Amino acid sequence: MQHTILVVEDERNMQLVIRMALEDAGFRVLTADSAELALSSLTLPELSVVLTDLKLPGMRGEELVTHCKQERPEVPVIVLTAFGSIRSAIECIQSGAADYLTKPFEADELLLAIQSALRLHDLLRENQRLQAVVSDAQPHRRLIGDSPAMRRLQEEIEQVTPYRSNVLITGESGTGKEAVARSIHERGPRSEQPWVALNCSAIPSDLMESELFGYVRGAFTGANQNRLGRLEQANGGTLFLDEIGDLGIALQSKLLRVLQEREFSPVGSDAVHSVDVRIIAATHRDLPQCVRDGTFREDLYYRLDVYTINVPPLRERLQDVPALASAFLADLLTEIDKPVQGFTAEALATLSHFAWPGNVRELRNAVERALLSCRGELIDCKDLPGRLNEGVAVAANPESTAPDTADLDVWLEERERNAILAALEASKGVQAQAARRLGITERSLWHRIKKLDIKVDKTWRG
Numbered sequence: 001m002q003h004t005i006l007v008v009e010d011e012r013n014m015q016l017v018i019r020m021a022l023e024d025a026g027f028r029v030l031t032a033d034s035a036e037l038a039l040s041s042l043t044l045p046e047l048s049v050v051l052t053d054l055k056l057p058g059m060r061g062e063e064l065v066t067h068c069k070q071e072r073p074e075v076p077v078i079v080l081t082a083f084g085s086i087r088s089a090i091e092c093i094q095s096g097a098a099d100y101l102t103k104p105f106e107a108d109e110l111l112l113a114i115q116s117a118l119r120l121h122d123l124l125r126e127n128q129r130l131q132a133v134v135s136d137a138q139p140h141r142r143l144i145g146d147s148p149a150m151r152r153l154q155e156e157i158e159q160v161t162p163y164r165s166n167v168l169i170t171g172e173s174g175t176g177k178e179a180v181a182r183s184i185h186e187r188g189p190r191s192e193q194p195w196v197a198l199n200c201s202a203i204p205s206d207l208m209e210s211e212l213f214g215y216v217r218g219a220f221t222g223a224n225q226n227r228l229g230r231l232e233q234a235n236g237g238t239l240f241l242d243e244i245g246d247l248g249i250a251l252q253s254k255l256l257r258v259l260q261e262r263e264f265s266p267v268g269s270d271a272v273h274s275v276d277v278r279i280i281a282a283t284h285r286d287l288p289q290c291v292r293d294g295t296f297r298e299d300l301y302y303r304l305d306v307y308t309i310n311v312p313p314l315r316e317r318l319q320d321v322p323a324l325a326s327a328f329l330a331d332l333l334t335e336i337d338k339p340v341q342g343f344t345a346e347a348l349a350t351l352s353h354f355a356w357p358g359n360v361r362e363l364r365n366a367v368e369r370a371l372l373s374c375r376g377e378l379i380d381c382k383d384l385p386g387r388l389n390e391g392v393a394v395a396a397n398p399e400s401t402a403p404d405t406a407d408l409d410v411w412l413e414e415r416e417r418n419a420i421l422a423a424l425e426a427s428k429g430v431q432a433q434a435a436r437r438l439g440i441t442e443r444s445l446w447h448r449i450k451k452l453d454i455k456v457d458k459t460w461r462g
Helices: 013-025 035-043 061-071 083-094 107-135 148-160 179-186 205-213 249-261 289-295 298-304 316-334 345-351 359-373 405-426 431-438 442-451
Strands: 004-008 026-033 048-053 077-082 099-105 167-170 195-199 238-242 279-285 309-310
Touching: 004 013, 004 035, 004 148, 004 249, 013 026, 013 107, 026 035, 035 048, 035 061, 048 107, 061 077, 077 083, 077 107, 077 238, 083 099, 099 107, 107 279, 148 179, 148 289, 167 179, 179 195, 179 238, 205 249, 249 298, 289 298, 316 345, 316 405, 345 359, 345 405, 405 431, 405 442, 431 442
Parallel strands: 004 026, 004 048, 048 077, 077 099, 167 279, 167 309, 195 238, 238 279
Antiparallel strands: none
């Protein structure tokens, strides 16, 4: 990939010398005679390094360094200075510059500094990516479960993952639509590229356009500097638009242009920017009904509805509840320091018989509340939120309702198997810990494992 270097230098001869040296080395070079002109180039997603003189007309190089660190912290800045102003260069490094060169310098010195800055640029980009991976490795952002409904969902994800086609994810609030979108991104060919998420219902409508497309300095009152929009931040990767059904009708036409032409203009600018992003949208609304009501553009709907994935509500996959609850508990114990080992069998049974109108999100909140209430090593029914113990019936569906009396033994055996598997997975196959999580003796657990013919997965032990 060809790296782009921005050279900010008001001396024409020096600018020309630097440009020729960098272009001869294979770099793409942009130039600016002042810091003010350089600000517009900071929005370019392909920008890798900024090389700036400290002594500039108007805004000084030190101020430009500050702007760079605020707007593009992953883009290293190298400052150029005369020998008598080394102290200023050192002060710039303390303020965030990556390196400095004193004039005059040799071409080899310049290229060495650029190569060092590029390595730093790659490390900063990788750090941003890893931070996102760590953040999204939390259980409430993963797809957990082995129910028939979840297996069907995983198959749909695998089917669409390799392509760049737009995807529309539907489902009730709290079902994990973002986790599905994230899974598509991470398994696909753009996994090493940016992942950017934007909740269309969380941002006021008058700010949504600038948030999505970015803006240039002076576009409106308070726009004191250029700002990249989410589209450019996601360039080359995936843009996840959550609650797309809440996007204002005026912005829908501008989003349609992006989907059709792969281009847009920042707020306050006539410049047209090309962008390569995969759009994954999600909504809990009935978009066909919104089209009929006139609140959602029909042409935009068909652009988004290339491939639709419906995420099942938790009540349709209750056998996944023990595994989800155990994963949530393990996650929460990293934040809440309590000597809790797991759930009693009765607590897991109660969790597995609740309707969960708030879906996976509600389950996680219930586990957190139970953890805070628990005074022993195991979360029991008394620790669960009161509504769970009030006998709220599960919704009628073939995978979650209690069976006829003739099938009761099979039904109970399946739930016992799921609870034991969840405990073994949470304890990485250590049966003593799994037994404590289930509130039974290790000997009792051993007999149940043998009776149910459960294979203890050695990979649990890592």
